[in-house]
Amino acid sequence: MIRHTVAFTLVHAPGSPEEQDFLTRGPELLRAIPGVTDFTVSRQVSPKSDFRFQFAMSFADEEAYAAYDAHPDHRGFVAERWQSEVARFEELDFVAYP
Amino acid sequence: MIRHTVAFTLVHAPGSPEEQDFLTRGPELLRAIPGVTDFTVSRQVSPKSDFRFQFAMSFADEEAYAAYDAHPDHRGFVAERWQSEVARFEELDFVAYP
Numbered sequence: 001m002i003r004h005t006v007a008f009t010l011v012h013a014p015g016s017p018e019e020q021d022f023l024t025r026g027p028e029l030l031r032a033i034p035g036v037t038d039f040t041v042s043r044q045v046s047p048k049s050d051f052r053f054q055f056a057m058s059f060a061d062e063e064a065y066a067a068y069d070a071h072p073d074h075r076g077f078v079a080e081r082w083q084s085e086v087a088r089f090e091e092l093d094f095v096a097y098p
Numbered sequence: 099m100i101r102h103t104v105a106f107t108l109v110h111a112p113g114s115p116e117e118q119d120f121l122t123r124g125p126e127l128l129r130a131i132p133g134v135t136d137f138t139v140s141r142q143v144s145p146k147s148d149f150r151f152q153f154a155m156s157f158a159d160e161e162a163y164a165a166y167d168a169h170p171d172h173r174g175f176v177a178e179r180w181q182s183e184v185a186r187f188e189e190l191d192f193v194a195y196p
Contacts, residue, residue: 002143003140004144007190020196023195023196040194041194041195042101042192042193042194042195043192043193043194043195044190044191044192045100045191045192045193046102046189046190046191048189049188049189049190051190053195054190054192090147091144091146091147092105092142092144092147092149092152093142093143093144094140094141094142094143094152095140095141095143096138096139096140096141097121097139097140097141097151098118098121
Protein backbone atom coordinates (compact mmCIF):
# COMPACT_ATOMS: atom_id res chain seq x y z
CA MET A 1 0.00 0.00 0.00
CA ILE A 2 1.29 3.42 -0.99
CA ARG A 3 -0.10 6.67 0.39
CA HIS A 4 0.43 9.42 -2.18
CA THR A 5 0.17 12.95 -0.79
CA VAL A 6 0.55 16.41 -2.20
CA ALA A 7 0.51 19.54 -0.07
CA PHE A 8 -0.11 22.76 -1.96
CA THR A 9 -1.04 26.40 -1.98
CA LEU A 10 -3.38 27.87 -4.57
CA VAL A 11 -3.09 31.12 -6.45
CA HIS A 12 -6.70 31.88 -5.46
CA ALA A 13 -7.77 34.13 -2.60
CA PRO A 14 -8.56 32.20 0.59
CA GLY A 15 -12.26 31.44 0.78
CA SER A 16 -12.86 32.43 -2.86
CA PRO A 17 -15.26 30.57 -5.17
CA GLU A 18 -12.24 29.63 -7.32
CA GLU A 19 -10.56 27.99 -4.32
CA GLN A 20 -13.73 26.08 -3.45
CA ASP A 21 -14.17 24.97 -7.04
CA PHE A 22 -10.64 23.59 -7.24
CA LEU A 23 -10.99 21.76 -3.93
CA THR A 24 -14.30 20.13 -4.83
CA ARG A 25 -14.12 19.44 -8.57
CA GLY A 26 -10.53 18.19 -8.52
CA PRO A 27 -11.26 15.44 -6.01
CA GLU A 28 -14.52 14.51 -7.79
CA LEU A 29 -12.51 13.80 -10.90
CA LEU A 30 -9.44 12.21 -9.32
CA ARG A 31 -11.15 9.88 -6.86
CA ALA A 32 -13.07 8.29 -9.74
CA ILE A 33 -9.86 7.12 -11.44
CA PRO A 34 -9.43 3.33 -11.16
CA GLY A 35 -7.11 2.23 -8.37
CA VAL A 36 -7.57 5.34 -6.23
CA THR A 37 -8.77 4.59 -2.68
CA ASP A 38 -9.25 6.63 0.50
CA PHE A 39 -9.00 10.01 -1.25
CA THR A 40 -8.93 12.82 1.29
CA VAL A 41 -8.97 16.60 1.06
CA SER A 42 -7.45 18.44 4.02
CA ARG A 43 -6.54 21.87 5.24
CA GLN A 44 -2.91 22.18 6.34
CA VAL A 45 -3.10 24.00 9.69
CA SER A 46 0.42 24.00 11.15
CA PRO A 47 1.75 27.56 11.40
CA LYS A 48 5.20 26.06 10.73
CA SER A 49 4.30 25.58 7.04
CA ASP A 50 2.63 27.86 4.51
CA PHE A 51 1.08 25.02 2.52
CA ARG A 52 -2.68 25.42 2.84
CA PHE A 53 -4.19 22.18 1.53
CA GLN A 54 -3.48 18.54 0.85
CA PHE A 55 -4.86 15.88 -1.46
CA ALA A 56 -4.01 12.31 -0.40
CA MET A 57 -4.90 8.92 -1.81
CA SER A 58 -3.87 5.29 -1.51
CA PHE A 59 -2.86 2.74 -4.12
CA ALA A 60 -2.54 -1.01 -3.65
CA ASP A 61 0.83 -1.10 -5.39
CA GLU A 62 3.21 0.69 -7.77
CA GLU A 63 1.29 -0.59 -10.78
CA ALA A 64 -1.94 1.05 -9.63
CA TYR A 65 -0.06 4.28 -8.87
CA ALA A 66 1.52 4.29 -12.35
CA ALA A 67 -1.86 3.66 -13.99
CA TYR A 68 -3.32 6.67 -12.11
CA ASP A 69 -0.39 8.83 -13.10
CA ALA A 70 -0.85 7.95 -16.77
CA HIS A 71 -4.68 8.16 -16.75
CA PRO A 72 -6.07 10.82 -19.11
CA ASP A 73 -8.27 12.32 -16.37
CA HIS A 74 -5.22 12.82 -14.16
CA ARG A 75 -3.10 14.20 -16.98
CA GLY A 76 -5.94 16.49 -18.05
CA PHE A 77 -6.43 17.81 -14.52
CA VAL A 78 -2.72 18.58 -14.21
CA ALA A 79 -2.61 20.33 -17.57
CA GLU A 80 -5.89 22.22 -17.31
CA ARG A 81 -6.02 23.20 -13.65
CA TRP A 82 -3.03 22.20 -11.52
CA GLN A 83 -0.40 23.98 -13.58
CA SER A 84 -2.25 27.28 -13.60
CA GLU A 85 -3.98 27.27 -10.18
CA VAL A 86 -1.32 25.84 -7.85
CA ALA A 87 1.32 28.29 -6.68
CA ARG A 88 3.56 25.80 -4.87
CA PHE A 89 3.39 22.13 -3.93
CA GLU A 90 5.26 19.21 -2.42
CA GLU A 91 4.71 15.52 -3.06
CA LEU A 92 5.46 12.95 -0.37
CA ASP A 93 4.66 9.25 -0.74
CA PHE A 94 4.59 6.82 2.14
CA VAL A 95 4.80 3.08 2.75
CA ALA A 96 4.70 1.46 6.16
CA TYR A 97 8.00 1.02 8.00
CA PRO A 98 9.80 -1.35 8.10
CA MET B 99 -9.54 15.40 14.53
CA ILE B 100 -6.05 16.64 13.74
CA ARG B 101 -3.46 14.54 11.88
CA HIS B 102 0.00 15.68 12.99
CA THR B 103 2.81 14.61 10.66
CA VAL B 104 6.53 15.13 10.54
CA ALA B 105 8.69 14.04 7.63
CA PHE B 106 12.40 13.81 8.37
CA THR B 107 15.84 12.60 7.46
CA LEU B 108 18.21 11.17 10.04
CA VAL B 109 21.91 11.79 10.44
CA HIS B 110 22.42 8.01 10.61
CA ALA B 111 23.53 5.80 7.74
CA PRO B 112 20.60 4.15 5.91
CA GLY B 113 19.96 0.70 7.34
CA SER B 114 22.21 1.30 10.36
CA PRO B 115 21.41 0.03 13.87
CA GLU B 116 21.18 3.69 14.99
CA GLU B 117 18.52 4.36 12.35
CA GLN B 118 16.55 1.30 13.37
CA ASP B 119 16.80 2.23 17.04
CA PHE B 120 15.45 5.73 16.42
CA LEU B 121 12.57 4.43 14.32
CA THR B 122 11.49 1.81 16.85
CA ARG B 123 12.20 3.33 20.27
CA GLY B 124 10.88 6.78 19.37
CA PRO B 125 7.43 5.50 18.41
CA GLU B 126 7.31 3.17 21.43
CA LEU B 127 7.69 6.20 23.67
CA LEU B 128 5.53 8.66 21.74
CA ARG B 129 2.54 6.45 21.02
CA ALA B 130 2.16 5.80 24.76
CA ILE B 131 1.56 9.49 25.50
CA PRO B 132 -2.11 10.15 26.41
CA GLY B 133 -4.21 11.48 23.54
CA VAL B 134 -2.06 9.99 20.77
CA THR B 135 -3.99 7.72 18.39
CA ASP B 136 -3.21 5.98 15.10
CA PHE B 137 0.57 6.50 15.36
CA THR B 138 2.28 5.40 12.15
CA VAL B 139 5.89 5.08 11.05
CA SER B 140 6.50 5.30 7.31
CA ARG B 141 9.22 5.41 4.74
CA GLN B 142 8.98 8.38 2.36
CA VAL B 143 9.48 6.86 -1.09
CA SER B 144 8.84 9.65 -3.61
CA PRO B 145 12.02 10.46 -5.54
CA LYS B 146 10.74 14.05 -5.68
CA SER B 147 11.64 14.53 -2.00
CA ASP B 148 14.73 13.64 0.00
CA PHE B 149 12.85 13.16 3.28
CA ARG B 150 13.25 9.49 4.19
CA PHE B 151 10.76 8.85 7.00
CA GLN B 152 7.57 10.11 8.60
CA PHE B 153 5.97 9.88 12.01
CA ALA B 154 2.24 10.64 12.02
CA MET B 155 -0.39 10.61 14.74
CA SER B 156 -3.92 11.82 15.37
CA PHE B 157 -5.42 13.91 18.16
CA ALA B 158 -9.09 14.40 18.93
CA ASP B 159 -8.68 18.17 19.27
CA GLU B 160 -6.26 21.04 19.87
CA GLU B 161 -6.29 20.41 23.60
CA ALA B 162 -5.06 16.83 23.20
CA TYR B 163 -2.40 18.03 20.75
CA ALA B 164 -1.19 20.69 23.19
CA ALA B 165 -1.07 18.17 26.04
CA TYR B 166 1.10 15.87 23.91
CA ASP B 167 3.38 18.73 22.96
CA ALA B 168 3.89 19.66 26.61
CA HIS B 169 4.21 16.07 27.88
CA PRO B 170 7.60 15.32 29.52
CA ASP B 171 8.10 12.19 27.42
CA HIS B 172 7.68 14.22 24.22
CA ARG B 173 9.87 17.05 25.44
CA GLY B 174 12.50 14.55 26.58
CA PHE B 175 12.50 12.74 23.24
CA VAL B 176 12.96 16.03 21.37
CA ALA B 177 15.81 17.13 23.64
CA GLU B 178 17.60 13.81 23.93
CA ARG B 179 17.21 12.31 20.47
CA TRP B 180 15.41 14.46 17.89
CA GLN B 181 17.70 17.46 18.13
CA SER B 182 20.87 15.40 17.65
CA GLU B 183 19.71 12.62 15.32
CA VAL B 184 17.42 14.43 12.84
CA ALA B 185 19.19 16.26 10.03
CA ARG B 186 16.13 17.96 8.51
CA PHE B 187 12.39 17.83 9.04
CA GLU B 188 9.05 19.33 8.07
CA GLU B 189 5.85 19.40 10.10
CA LEU B 190 2.46 19.40 8.40
CA ASP B 191 -0.83 19.15 10.28
CA PHE B 192 -4.13 18.31 8.65
CA VAL B 193 -7.83 18.65 9.35
CA ALA B 194 -10.58 17.53 7.00
CA TYR B 195 -11.76 20.02 4.37
CA PRO B 196 -14.07 21.88 4.45
